[in-house]
Amino acid sequence: MAIKRRYIFLNLPGALFLLYGFWLLAPLCMAAPAIGPVSPAGAMRGSEVEVLVSGTNFHEAQEIFFEDGIIQQKNIEAINDKQLKVTLVVPDDAPFGNHRFRVRTKKGLSTLRTFRVGPFPQVTEIETNTSNPKTKNNTPDTAQDIQVPETGGLTISGVVRQEDVDCYRVPLERGQRLSVAVDAVRLNYTPFDPYIDVINEAGFVIAASDDHPLMEQDAILAVNAPESGNYFVRIRESAYGGNAACSYLLHLGRFPTPSVALPPGGNPESEVLVKWLGDLAGEFESKIKIPKKFAQASSEISKLLSIHPERDGVTSAEAVPFRVTSLPVSRESDANDLPDVQSRVPAPAAIWGLLEKENDTDWIRIEAPKGSKWSVKGYGRRLGSPIDLTLNAYRDNEKHTRITGNDDSGGPDSLMNVTSPEEGSFLVRVSDHQKRGGDMFVWWIEVEPIVPLVKLSVPPSQTKSQNDLFPQVPRGNRAAVILNASRSNFSGELKLLSENLPKGISMECPNFRNGAPGSFVVFSAAEDAPLSAAMAEYSAVDAADQTKVLGGLEQGTEMIHGNPNRTPWRYSRSTEMPVAVVEEVPVSLELIQPAVPLVKNGKADLLVRVRKDEGFKGKVRLFFPFQPPGIGAASGVDVPADKSEVVYPINASDKAPLQEWDVVVSATVTFQGESAKGRPSIRISSQPVKITVAEPFVQVALDKGMTEQGQNTTFTGTVTVPTAFTGEAKAVLLGLPAKTTAEPLIFTSESKEIEFPVTVAADAPAGRHANIVCEVHVPQEGHQIIHRMAATEFRIDKPLPAKVSATPKPDPPKPTQQKKKVSRREQLRIQARSVSQNGPVKETEGAAQ
Known part of the structure; x- marks a missing residue:
């Protein structure tokens, strides 16, 4: 199993730095x-x-x-x-x-x-000199001496290790220029965020740079020496991190440092006079000839030409982006700060301009037929401009009602779609999100019709990795690659065309169906195919009209991952895919064509024959790389060492489209023992076969079941036969709880009802048991079509306890009434009443007088 690139967090003063540990970890596995x-x-x-x-x-x-x-x-x-x-x-x-x-x-x-x-000759940092590992350049006292050429520059190849600060001593005369630029994170190896500065002999910083709009996380600066003497250029990781992977190319010299072109774009094969902005010595001009084709694939995708301007014969160390388009190019009008701008630009078009001051806004009136749909794409940061571009579209009427707007859908820049209103024109407002402006705030917008577009790409087999982005085909064998198709404004069927495959390689690709995320490509290598590699080109065309090219491959490969959560920092993009022919492997696959259809809510077992050469030691694990819509499959099937045939289970949901699909089965072959030396795991593939998704031949609607522990019962099902079949079908009850059983039933196409006798033990688990499923095997030409019906429920209750005659309960005792306490006054009244009723009271002997 391959170990992915991973990072180790170290506690460093003031920050957590991400340490790139891939090179140290990779030898632990065979990848x-x-x-x-x-x-x-x-x-x-x-x-x-x-x-x-x-x-x-x-x-x-x-x-x-x-x-x-x-x-x-x-x-x-x-x-x-x-x-x-x-x-x-x-x-x-x-x-x-x-x-x-x-x-x-x-x-x-x-x-x-x-x-x-x-553009410059190179020298090496002294710390990287393995013959003298004790040599350091971490302080101004031990700085490495650099003699900068009078014209041009010099490049230093170095490494920033943990808490390392590399110092270079450069002698300068008063007023003499020093330009510094660094390539670090853009080397596409590790998340190295560099920081550079220039200090004088007293240790005071006279110039510094961390990030720059032109350089992403890399840095660039230029300074004129205020006094004659030695100056020190320092480079470090911005948080004082670093490790052996933090390589850099540090450019020192007198080269220009522009960052923006004006105009920022032009047409192919045209010659343009460009004003270069952002240099320490002020703006300068030069003519450039725009080529017909891009020399590199990344430029072909972005349509951005990388130009190194020259000033007084000296080439800049860093490239300035320049947009290339076939659209008519025009400049903004002079008086366009308000929506009543007079100039009109017919769509499609490219327009460029400049936000010259704070709170500046530019308005452009676009003429377009009523109801037509347009893509309005903005460029700012991608051209090296500091602008945070914001686009808004408005009705071209008295109220100037807002139609739509956008800030950053196009990455760092803006992108919006506009439907032209009934006026036959609309207004586009260009501004900076923070209401800034200045000499460098250049913008460029393109208004193009929304047309069908397809972009092809290969998904990695493991997220945040480069795994399995291209085929490596063993001689005499096959390999499959998944291609995703991102569609815009096209819902038809796609066909894949290819060019420049290696000698001895052929390709087979089913058409891309509407509703499916993509398709797969099977590459086959002849037994005598030479061991080689080539960059193959791919284009997606309309299957109904192959003259309509809708797009091609735009593959982004993740190069660097960093904070937070290993987010991709850098991609490398290409319009071509490498295809390699490699040595033979002692395993091959054959997928047997299914003889019966796969029905909705049904399942099937695909038979795979695995040929293994005698003496092969290793593991073979099958997987199902492409799953058509509504079709599922097991995540993988291990092939036992003593088996040459295995089955791969697949299934279809009730929403699976009723049509025919091409599928393959692939395998990861992992070598063991002596044969594993220098032999990474490799993926091979079977040939494609077709599976047909069909409506069910039979439906069984099961009633809910209910019983008590120890009481047998029956499950009754109503049978519907949409498609008549011959012979006898077998029905099996699945999912019954423990200690309950039901025997399979046989029924025919004429059956209307089936009953499953279910035996229930006295200690069967009580409760509601869901997912009781009836599986039906329908015969066809000696094979079985497996149907799975909707699930039902089985309820098992505990028996009620037996009734026992109860002894009558005695009457509860009556509560004794407590005598009411009589007060002295009440007693006297009672005596008085008694006297009045019975006559005078006789004196008792010895009574008090």
Whole structure:
């Protein structure tokens, strides 16, 4: 089982820093080849460089496979299974920026890494010198001396370890310029957030930079020396973290540092005079020729050209984005601060402008036919501008009623869809979310018709990983890849077309049905296919009219994960997919075509034949990669070592569409013993077969059951036969509680009712028992079509206790009445009444007088 890239949190002063631990953990498991640290992480255009590539599972490495084919490998030497020494040749016309590469072995391709091409010659940080590991450059006193060229620049390849602060001493004359830029997180290896500053000999900071709109989490600055003397450029992790994975390319020199182009876009094959904004020495101009095609796949997806402007013959270290579009391009009108703007722009169009001051807003009137639908897409941050772009659309009438608006649906920029109202035009209001403005607040919007669009992508088999994003096909075998299709304004059937497959590879892909999230592609390799890799192109076309190309592959590969919760920080995007031919594996699959349909609310067992070569030691686990809508399957089935045939259970819900589907069964083959050396787990596939989802042949509606413990009962079911069948069907009662049994029943197509006698033991569990299901096996041509009916309930009560004659209860004793206490006054009254009724009272002897 592969171990994913993971991070270890360390307690550091003032912050929790994320430590990248993949390279240390990967050797614990047998996984695909994985690339770790690369030193150096880049090279100068037009140079030849020796690179040390570290990682895991480099057994029998064949080449460094650059996906764009621009950088060439001159030599490769395997130091061991974890390190490769490679000589690379970077052509004079190689595009600046990242170039995607993998290590290709006889048994597979590695995970993806990037190698960065820059404009300057390189030197190495002294701390990375393995011959003298005690050498440090952590303080101004031990700073590494750097002699910056009078024109151009120099690149330092280094590493920031834990709590490391790398220092470089640069002598400058008064007023002399020093430009500093760093490539760190954009090397696509680890969540390294760099911080750079420049200090003088007294230790005072004269310039500093952390993040920049042009550089994402990387940094850039430029400063003129206030006095002659030595200055120190320092680089560290922003929270004083760091580790062996925190590589950087630090550019020092006199190069320009613009960040925004004006205009920020243009048309292919046109020549544009561009004003470059943001440089320390002020704006400057140069002409650029926009190419017809993009040199790199990432630019093809974003339609952003990366341009390194030149000033006085010196090339900038960092690229400025420039939007390329085939739409007509126009500039905002001069007086457009209010909605009564006079100029009109017919859609479709691209418009650009500038928010020149605080609280500035720009209004554009777009002419579009009534009822037409348009996508209004904004660009700001993606062009290096500091603007937080906000778009709002309004009716073009006296009230200027708001139609819609957006802040950041297009990533950092805005995107909204507008239906043109009855005026045949609408207004677009451009503003900054924080009401800012200035010379750098450039914006660009594109108004395009909403058209059918399809984007294809491969989902990783494990989230937040690069697992199984492309096929690795063993000779004489097959491999399957899932393709998701993201659709916009298209609900028809899609067909997949491909080009540039490796020699000896063929492809089979069922059409993408409406309602399904995607489909699968099965790649087959001939037995004599050469071990190689190629970048295949894919396009999605309308199956009804294959001349209509609706889209293609736009694959985003997660490169870096960071806080919070391993969120993807960086993606690398491509319009092509690598396809590799690898060595044979001693296992293959054959999926047997089902002879009967799968009915709604039914199930079926797919028969899979597993061929294993003699002497094979390892594990084979089957899985069902593509599940059509409404069809479910077991998560996996292990193949016993002594078995060559297994069944894979699948089922259909009551909402499964009634149609035919192509399916495959795949397997993960894990090697054990001596054969596991340098052999990662690999996925293979069966050939596709078709399954048909049909209506049930029979329906059985079970009544609820009720009885007492120890009392037998019957379950009665009403039989409905929508499709007549021949022969006898078998009904089985499933889900009965413990200590209750029911024998299977036989019935025919003419039956109207069935009764299951149920035996109930005296100690059967009492209570309500749900999910009592009737399963019916309907015969057809020697096979069984399995139906599962709606669940019912079985209630078992405890018997009532026997009645016993009760002894009559005695009458309760009457409560004694307490005499009322008579007061002295009342006693005298009683005596008085007695005297008046009976005559005078005779004196008693001895009575008081």
